[in-house]
Amino acid sequence: MTIESISAITIATHDMARAVTFYRALGFDDIPYGGAESPFTTFRVGTGFLNxxxxxxxxxxxxxxxxxxxxxxxxxxxxKALAAGFSPSTTPRDAEWGERYFHLTDPDGHELSFARPLRR
Incomplete structure (x- = not known):
């Protein structure tokens, strides 16, 4: 048996409208289920989902x-994060493990990293 991928990750929020606004401002635009007024919201992320x-x-x-x-x-x-008024905890940088990345914490305290593998 081989584990092939992660289908989805689900994180909690105390304020769905605030969380949906935050993620949409970063470019999470595809919402196949839920929304600001829903108790559960799904964003499509590539072939997976952020709930x-x-x-x-x-x-x-x-x-x-x-x-x-x-x-x-x-x-x-x-x-885009700066333009939305967010305060990333790091600026973009090239890491020794081969990615360019920065970190940002969402309004509920969940740490996010946005990364891109560097070309070798």
Whole structure:
């Protein structure tokens, strides 16, 4: 048996409208299910999905990991994040492991990385 891929990842939000607005501002435009008023929203990401689930404010979480999204142009996504008024925790840079990337935390504290493999 071989594990072939990740179909989807689901993360929690305390404010679905705020979360949907945040992700749409970054270019997550394909929403096959849900939306700002829904308790569950799905964004299509390549061949997989990013799901958001509304969670009551009494449910808290701490740092749990990072979602890494491969994108066509790291610097363009960074510029889009800045234009939307977001504050990435890093600026785009070339890493020794062979990717250009930057980090950004969403409004619910989930750490995101936007990356692109460097050409060798």
């Amino acid at each position: 958001l689930i509304a969670t009551p404010t009494d449910k808290q979480w701490s740092w749990w990991g990072r979602i890494i999204f491969h994108v066509g142009d790291v610097d363009a996504v960074y510029a």
